[in-house]
Amino acid sequence: MASEQKGDVSMIDPSQLLRPEPVFNDKPIEAFRDYTVDDNDPIRERVRRTYYDMHTNVTVELVKQKREKWLKFNTFKSTIKDALIKLNELVDESDPDTSLPNIVHAFQTAERIRIDHPDDDWFHLTGLIHDLGKVMAFYGEPQWCVVGDTFPWAASGLSLLCTDLRASRTTLTLTTPNTSNTEYGMYEPHCGLDNLLISWSHDEYMYQFLKHNKSKIPEKGLYMIRYHSLYPWHAGGDYRHLTNEKDEQILQWVLEFNKYDLYTKSTKVPDIEALWPYYEKLIDKYIPGVCEW
Secondary structure (H helix, E strand, C coil): CCCCCCCCCCCHHHHCCCCCCCCCCCCHHHCCCCCCCCCCCHHHHHHHHHHHHHHHCHHHHHHHHHHHCCCCCCCCCECCHHHHHHHHHCCCCCCCCCCCCCHHHHHHHHHHHHHHHHCCHHHHHHHHCHHHHHHHHHEEEEEEEECCCEEEEECCCCCCCCCCHHHHHHHHCCCCCCCCCCCCCCCCCCCHHHHEECCCCCCHHHHHHHHHHCCCHHHHHHHHHCCCCCHHHHHCCCCCEEEEECHHHHHHHHHHHHHHHHHHHCCCCCCCCHHHHHHHHHHHHCCCCCEEC
């Protein structure tokens, strides 16, 4: 586990503390996000159950209830670093590509962004905290209400688990509920993503958390976080009858982020203890102090 990788940071060459950690894939890109059902594979069964529970239980009323509960930001108080450390104890039950604690994925994503975008420190921090909304799982929320791909509620479209499902690679076909017989469901044409009721998840919570706590992360970083799990839209091309001109710009931001979110998952664990000093500086710059969660 990442928390077991201790070391005396004072004995490390300071120049090495600021270096991007090398990250390499363990498998080819096409092997990621393979949701083929396999009853003999406990990870695949875990993923299948999580999505089944999600699409069984999510309703408009549930989404509204979760927004009402969590967007009061009165559950706990913590620094960003202390919240990230909690992810040492969380394995994402919806992810078929890794069974490592989520904090490992956070640093893998951030470090790969840092290699390709060395001058965009806000982007490095965005990669580090993009999944931090999953701390809801430590405060009573089941993972099916926290992790996984998101979808707009009550709108027509092919809002399936992922693009691979539409290619019939699995029998687990899950669609978005639509309470209307019209193409637009309960929405107006081209009303924009910001006006859709998206299934509740860590994405929306973290976006709203950053707004509430007056983060200095640029708008593009906030939207990368808000929609990085909305795969039916940014990977499947769905819901274009509901999106608007602003969403086309957001799409480019999300696509740039998601290549780091997806393809950096690896069994090679970054030296998290050595990297903390660099990221603590970014936390202090963009979202310092004790935050309301």
